[in-house]
Amino acid sequence: AQSVTQPDIHITVSEGASLELRCNYSYGATPYLFWYVQSPGQGLQLLLKYFSGDTLVQGIKGFEAEFKRSQSSFNLRKPSVHWSDAAEYFCAVGASSASKIIFGSGTRLSIRP
């Protein structure tokens, strides 16, 4: 069965610092991988997705993620965070034949001024 693990419940970084949010998945074949962001009081917004090809994926708002098959990981990165990046971030996985996406439990990002 597919599953997603986000080992960090809450991370605090200083504004301007780099960010890496961890995501590990469990799936037999190459999965479809996603990162979503949920700002307070708002719905989830897709940051980026990986299906195949280049393992480094660029997304919106300056985010990128790297698919590493050997580590079953899909970590989200940003070189310099802004206060507006404070939000909840969800990693998600699905199979190409699937009809639904499985979400991780989320990582809450706080920004230190």
Next chain:
Amino acid sequence: GAGVSQSPSNKVTEKGKDVELRCDPISGHTALYWYRQRLGQGLEFLIYFQGNSAPDKSGLPSDRFSAERTGESVSTLTIQRTQQEDSAVYLCASSLSTGIGYGYTFGSGTRLTVV
């Protein structure tokens, strides 16, 4: 419409009452999904629709939960005899078709509080 619309945005109900949550997907989106998000937790899949049919309702937690979709448009999630553990944000999403490659567009959710 331009986005996925959910109503009400907030609902407080007494334990034992029935509630209906509404989702208006993006026009033309044939696939519609319901998820539940309990406080501090990830999204829990409830049910998905392709057109007006629900091929996968495996996530509905009990027979108190039901959902329908009409006109390949609006969907209603009904919770009967609400319990305190039903308190959560209920999120609706739609996509052009099934097949997750299309990605989802989420609504802002309905926050349900059972007192």
